[in-house]
Amino acid sequence: MRFVLTSTVKDLRRIRRDPVTILTWLGIPTFIAIILVVIFGRGDARPNGKLLIVDEDQGIGATLLSGAFSQGALSNMISIEKVEREEGRHRINQGDASALLIIPKDFTIALLEGKAAQLQLLRNPAQRILPDIIEQVLSTLTDAAFYLQIVAGPQLREAARGATSDSGIAQLSVEFNHAVANSRKYLVPPMIQLETQVIEGKTDKPGGFAALMLPGMLYMAVFFIAGGLATDVWRERTFGALRRMATTPAGFGAFLAGKLIATFLVLLLVGAFGLAVAHFLADLRIANFPLAVLWIAVSGCGLYLFMMLLQSLASTERVANMLSNFVLLPLTMLGGSFFPFDLMPKGFAQIGRLTPNGWSVTELQKILDGAAVTPAAFAAVILFVVAGWLVVGWQVRRTAC
Amino acid sequence: MIEVAQLRKQYGDVVAVKDVTFTAQPGEIFGLLGPNGAGKTTTIGCISSLLTPTAGHIRVMGHDVVRDGVAARRSIGVVPQEIALYDDLSARENLSYWGGAQGLRGALLRDRITEVLELTGLLDRAKEPIKRFSGGMKRRLNFACGIVHQPRVLLLDEPTVGVDPQSRVRLLELVRDQAKGGASVLYTTHYMEEAQSLCDRLAIIDHGNIIAQGTLAELRALLAERDLLRLTGVFRPDAIREALARLEGVEIIQSDESQLSLSVSDASHRLPSLFAAINTAGEVRGTTLTQPSLESLFIKLTGKELRE
Numbered sequence: 042m043r044f045v046l047t048s049t050v051k052d053l054r055r056i057r058r059d060p061v062t063i064l065t066w067l068g069i070p071t072f073i074a075i076i077l078v079v080i081f082g083r084g085d086a087r088p089n090g091k092l093l094i095v096d097e098d099q100g101i102g103a104t105l106l107s108g109a110f111s112q113g114a115l116s117n118m119i120s121i122e123k124v125e126r127e128e129g130r131h132r133i134n135q136g137d138a139s140a141l142l143i144i145p146k147d148f149t150i151a152l153l154e155g156k157a158a159q160l161q162l163l164r165n166p167a168q169r170i171l172p173d174i175i176e177q178v179l180s181t182l183t184d185a186a187f188y189l190q191i192v193a194g195p196q197l198r199e200a201a202r203g204a205t206s207d208s209g210i211a212q213l214s215v216e217f218n219h220a221v222a223n224s225r226k227y228l229v230p231p232m233i234q235l236e237t238q239v240i241e242g243k244t245d246k247p248g249g250f251a252a253l254m255l256p257g258m259l260y261m262a263v264f265f266i267a268g269g270l271a272t273d274v275w276r277e278r279t280f281g282a283l284r285r286m287a288t289t290p291a292g293f294g295a296f297l298a299g300k301l302i303a304t305f306l307v308l309l310l311v312g313a314f315g316l317a318v319a320h321f322l323a324d325l326r327i328a329n330f331p332l333a334v335l336w337i338a339v340s341g342c343g344l345y346l347f348m349m350l351l352q353s354l355a356s357t358e359r360v361a362n363m364l365s366n367f368v369l370l371p372l373t374m375l376g377g378s379f380f381p382f383d384l385m386p387k388g389f390a391q392i393g394r395l396t397p398n399g400w401s402v403t404e405l406q407k408i409l410d411g412a413a414v415t416p417a418a419f420a421a422v423i424l425f426v427v428a429g430w431l432v433v434g435w436q437v438r439r440t441a442c
Numbered sequence: 443m444i445e446v447a448q449l450r451k452q453y454g455d456v457v458a459v460k461d462v463t464f465t466a467q468p469g470e471i472f473g474l475l476g477p478n479g480a481g482k483t484t485t486i487g488c489i490s491s492l493l494t495p496t497a498g499h500i501r502v503m504g505h506d507v508v509r510d511g512v513a514a515r516r517s518i519g520v521v522p523q524e525i526a527l528y529d530d531l532s533a534r535e536n537l538s539y540w541g542g543a544q545g546l547r548g549a550l551l552r553d554r555i556t557e558v559l560e561l562t563g564l565l566d567r568a569k570e571p572i573k574r575f576s577g578g579m580k581r582r583l584n585f586a587c588g589i590v591h592q593p594r595v596l597l598l599d600e601p602t603v604g605v606d607p608q609s610r611v612r613l614l615e616l617v618r619d620q621a622k623g624g625a626s627v628l629y630t631t632h633y634m635e636e637a638q639s640l641c642d643r644l645a646i647i648d649h650g651n652i653i654a655q656g657t658l659a660e661l662r663a664l665l666a667e668r669d670l671l672r673l674t675g676v677f678r679p680d681a682i683r684e685a686l687a688r689l690e691g692v693e694i695i696q697s698d699e700s701q702l703s704l705s706v707s708d709a710s711h712r713l714p715s716l717f718a719a720i721n722t723a724g725e726v727r728g729t730t731l732t733q734p735s736l737e738s739l740f741i742k743l744t745g746k747e748l749r750e
Contacts, residue, residue, distance in 0.1 A: 043542070043547055044542050044543060044545075047538070047539060047542035047543070048539075048542075051528070051531065051535070051539045054530075054531060054535060055528060055530050055531065058530045058531075058571070059530070280524060280525065280526060280527070280529075281522050281523075281524035281525070281526030282526050282527075282528065284492060284522060284524075284526065285520065285522055285526040285540070285587075286543065287490075287491070287492045288490040288491065288492055288515060288518060288520040289515060289540070289543040289544055290512045290513075290515045290516045290543075290544065290545060291542075291543040291544070291545075292512075296543075441492075442487075442492050442493055
């Protein structure tokens with residue numbers, strides 16, 4: 042038992058003496074988090090674009106139209122800038138905005154009198170989502186204008202003619218009120234009711250897309266670390282440490298247990314560091330930080346033993362590395378490290394969640410979301426680690442001799 | 443004490459060691475001399491319980507290495523052929539690890555580490571990562587890791603391969619010290635000089651068989667104090683046999699068209715008559731005369747040089 046500690050200290054010392062490797066391990070999650078934040082932004086990141094408006098009308102209709110883009114959630118995505126026609130055309134040609142809207146002269150008059158008017162929208166061909174949104178909003182607004190004409194056309198035309206006296210304005214108000222009251226039977230209660238159903242597990246996760254990607258990415262780092270540490274068994278085999286170990290009374294069980302504990306501590310450090318980086322850089326919400334770190338370390342030990350078994354089954358170091366890469370790459374792809382399960386085709390996601398790393402990612406996500414501790418999951422991993430320790434210990438001793 | 447009886451190790455159809463029997467007493471250095479691939483490392487592997495014998499019995503300090511492996515391994519110190527050390531650890535850390543693997547701990551381990559570092563002349567470099575060490579220093583540390591727990595049985599598998607002469611002398615002194623301290627030492631080598639100067643008793647091994655065993659004096663007696671005369675040139679083997687049959691005290695060890703090895707008593711005084719006889723059956727172009735030694739014994743027993 043005492044030798045387990047000696048063996049752990051030996052492996053930790055060796056890891057500590059290799060600062061490049063340590064920095065690489067800590068760098069992988071940091072680098073991934075930075076890249077994701079740069080690409081997708083922090084937290085609830087949304088696309089952001091600019092709408093250039095050429096207002097040649099200068100009337101109330103144009104003001105209402107421009108103002109519609111500054112309302113509610115749209116204002117977070119689209120910023121409005123009023124420009125002259127020439128400047129607007131020049132800038133949209135330069136790709137300086139998502140779209141250019143030209144509101145022609147006498148647009149308001151046409152709107153009030155129910156005459157035809159033509160709005161011109163020029164889209165930036167280099168963008169897709171934002172010009173689509175702007176076009177959809179504009180289309181909705183023109184539809185709204187059409188229905189307004191149907192409901193209150195005469196009143197609007199009266200207003201356009203210029204009812205200046207108090208009695209005229211009062212008359213107009215009363216008529217407008219009647220028109221609205223007549224419409225109430227269609228509007229209240231609404232004849233079509235939209236029922237919204239929130240599907241469990243499909244709610245928007247806080248932290249945006251970067252945070253959605255990070256648990257899987259973190260496991261990719263864990264997998265790489267596990268693979269890297271597992272290759273050490275080949276170095277020890279090559280320079281004769283395994284043979285020497287076989288001639289001592291200590292035994293391979295203690296030897297391997299020491300390596301496993303050292304790996305656990307390394308993964309504990311990397312897990313804590315990775316989650317902290319993900320939290321501060323990408324706004325990843327972590328409901329239970331200690332449990333999440335513990336889960337990463339324990340499940341990472343399972344992956345380490347899995348990689349070590351592959352290493353010890355190979356006939357040469359070269360074959361061992363090829364075998365590891367052959368297994369590691371598809372597993373990380375399927376296991377949610379390259380694409381989150383939420384974005385995968387359903388069939389692939391189902392298969393991916395069954396891979397050792399995919400299952401670990403799913404469980405980690407549950408812990409991050411604040412789900413209750415799953416003793417069955419921990420028991421399964423610990424059982425896997427114990428079984429792996431026995432099998433790998435036997436296999437390493439066999440290859441040593 | 444090491445007791446090996448009728449040891450046999452077989453890999454499929456290949457027999458690496460067959461019916462090897464010997465005993466190494468406490469305080470004795472027992473040498474296992476043979477060329478590469480003779481079965482020396484396999485024998486050490488079986489004694490150190492690294493390999494499981496196919497047949498036979500091995501006892502170390504009374505413990506059967508198969509049935510009572512852990513107890514046997516507690517008595518054994520192994521100095522392997524390869525430098526089985528962690529390059530990124532210091533000398534002290536390596537000793538601490540391998541001493542720990544042998545069951546040492548605490549103050550005893552610390553004291554023993556200092557002792558063996560002093561013994562091997564590495565005390566002043568104890569804290570350096572050993573990747574900065576020379577080959578000779580690594581060899582000495584490799585040895586130190588094998589003796590840190592004061593084993594009663596020390597197995598050394600060609601520990602001086604690739605070592606500079608100074609380090610070799612130092613290592614051999616260290617081995618002698620271990621034997622003087624009461625350890626049974628099994629020393630494998632293919633360097634005859636080492637075996638001659640170091641070992642109390644020797645076994646010559648070839649193709650997995652022990653072909654001769656005894657003290658150096660006993661082995662030399664097998665040569666009957668004869669010199670070894672090796673000739674190169676162009677020979678007719680049948681005619682040579684006929685020509686030399688007339689001379690007394692001459693034995694042909696090996697003969698072909700280009701080489702001739704003879705065991706001859708008092709060869710230096712009989713060279714003229716030998717050349718006269720040989721020249722009737724060929725032409726001599728080169729001559730080597732060797733005094734009775736392990737090499738001449740090996741050639742006599744196997745018909746080939748030790749390094750072949």
